[in-house]
Amino acid sequence: MDNSNVIRIALAGNPNCGKTSLFNALTGAHQKVGNFSGVTVEKHEGYLDYKGYRITVVDLPGIYSLTPYSPEEIVTREYLIKEPPDVVVNVLEGPNLERNLLLTTQLMELEIDFLVALNMMDEVEEKGIVIEIKQLQQLLGCHIIPTSAKKNTGLDALLDHIIRVAQKKITIRKNKLFFRPELELSVDKITALLLHQKELKNYNPRWLAIKLLENDRAVYHEVQQYPVWLKIELALQEALREAEQLHDSEPEILITEDRHAFIRGAMKECVRQTSAIKATATDYIDMVVLNRVLGLPIFLLVVWAIFQLTFTLGSPIMDGLQLLFDTMASTVEPLLPNETLRSIIIDGIIAGVGGVLVFLPNIVLLFIGLSFLEASGYMARAAFVIDRVMHRFGLHGKSFIPMITGFGCSIPAIMATRTLKSRTDRLVTIMIIPFMSCGAKLPVYVLLTAAFFPPDVAANVMFGIYLLGVIVGLWTALILKKTVMKSDSEPFVMELPPYRWPTFSSVFFQAKIKALMYLKKAGTLILGAVLIIWAVSNYPHNHVLDAQFAAETARIEQSGASDTQRQALTHALDLRIKSEQLEYSIAGRIGKVLEPVIKPLGFDWKIGIALVTGLAAKEVVVSTLGTIYSIGQSNDTDVELKSILRNDPSFSQATALSLMVFVLLYIPCVAAIGVMKKEVGHWKPVVLYSIYSLSVAWILSFIVYRIALLML
């Protein structure tokens, strides 16, 4: 397509203004998702072809204001200034116009080409609100197109307008919003000073001046580098003194007040409520949902439902996937005569890819649930209900759902922290999630409690382990918040948006995005790590053992024993050789090297090997123990392994407890590490975290082991 026929537009607007629905309605299936450069804020892009034009659409994050406080706000501002699209479409939530207009006034200040899509017009009419669009256009100095993304109306008019603006067929007047006279004087003075600094000519000087008066950190930083700063600083001090003397206030506050005064005026002139304001459905729902008595039980019910949706509904799908990969492996097996190649393909590649894909059902289901909660308006209420508890540990109410999801699986849980706006809150929540004991650790507990504790005690032991995880997690949060991550906790000033029935597309869009993100970003990393662990536990290969295996197999064949006897003997031999091969491999050697370090916890090198291979996935600890103790992969593996462990002199109740604590707390599996890295953005915090969790695991296992030795 000809370059002149490509138009770049960006959608900007508040959260809950229907921006994503509009994005979906415009771009349909032509979407892709990435990150804004350098930050973990998602960037949704799409395109459509309309009347011979290719219109590319960027859906900017939902924000209330262009201040540089949240990453979303910073990203949006940077984008609008550094890579200005041809046309910005400011999406407004029609029924809640007043609050939405703050962002509009800030776009006016940027003096960029923008159009207003006055969205949710269907709801505006339903509520008996009349908006004088012509008058509002006059005041804002930009074109306003009424739309309803939900009902698919007004989209063509919007697109036609976009094309006309992009082709400069209509010019946008760009009204200025004027502040009170004394502020305007300061703005003018600073603007004049800024014009002398040619390095800053890429910026709009009036906008810079306003931002400086507003104490905007990012703009301060930019301007401070230049000599003109000395004069500007004096002007700013003067403005500050003046605001203090005249209004007992600050320029920053006065500017915001003037913006709101402008909006107030516009609302008075252009918006009328024709019918009486009735209590809305939202009011009635909240009477129940946020009720002092019912609020908490309803919240817990919702969390329970999300958990069930993700894991109970997800597990048969996961089993299906597992079966698919097993079938694939068994189909391929006879086709591969070379044993090394067979091992690479089946135990390495197929198992690795399966290991990545197996999390997909959980991720998709969780995000269907979460985006339903988010789009319907309940997510904010959930945070409202539980914030008191979370705040006590320095966390935000919104951290609760990701944290609980961690009991199922850390991978979707870590991804779910995206609902948190503040970076520190996200980081802290991500760091505590792996301590919530995930489903893959359960087989380890089941094996060990069943082997070493009578059934009536086993349940209590298991409960204790889960509880320990929660305590360590919350304690970690507290420590992190009090030390390295003190700064910038997300202020809890949160809109409780009106309840809305989410559109089908917006719910599935999120699930699709998260799935693609996971596969693209984390998938390769996880696959690589799984392959490494496979290689580590298979190489180097001991050929002496192979020869021994061949010789003994031949001996069994010739022994003249019956078929069943021969089979049993070969099987036992096979297991023994496998066990010895594992011992010979790098993993086995690591296990042995580790022995002195883990000896104080009651572990020998065999457990050391299991802990190394367990990094691939925690349930692997069980199968590795099975291999080391030469147990075949049959249905009664557990029973056999149980009795072997029970009779092993190096194992005791104390060892079992110590091992469970260690498995609960030590480094998360490679899949979780991979997702963590992708969500955090750097390796450093992930590495530090791994060292931390390893130390905590060691210390607590040591304490538990020593106490248990004394008591049991």
Added chain:
Amino acid sequence: MRLSELKVGEKAEVEAVKAVGAVRRRIMDMGLIKGTEFQVIRVAPLGDPVEIAFKGLYLALRKNEADGIFVTTMSDVTAK
């Protein structure tokens, strides 16, 4: 009087926002500025945060944050 001292159902007007930094910015961006009239709708089941309503917006804030917002109750406003 501070916003955090209001009871459920009370109406008041904002006098001044005395918070600092990101908190103040956020509060003001949501439209809670000098002169804004609002009503306290409810307190969360566990006693914190509180929900207030103004200009068709429902806003939840922690008592911590509400502490920095100074208000005059509506009865006092009419008395003046």
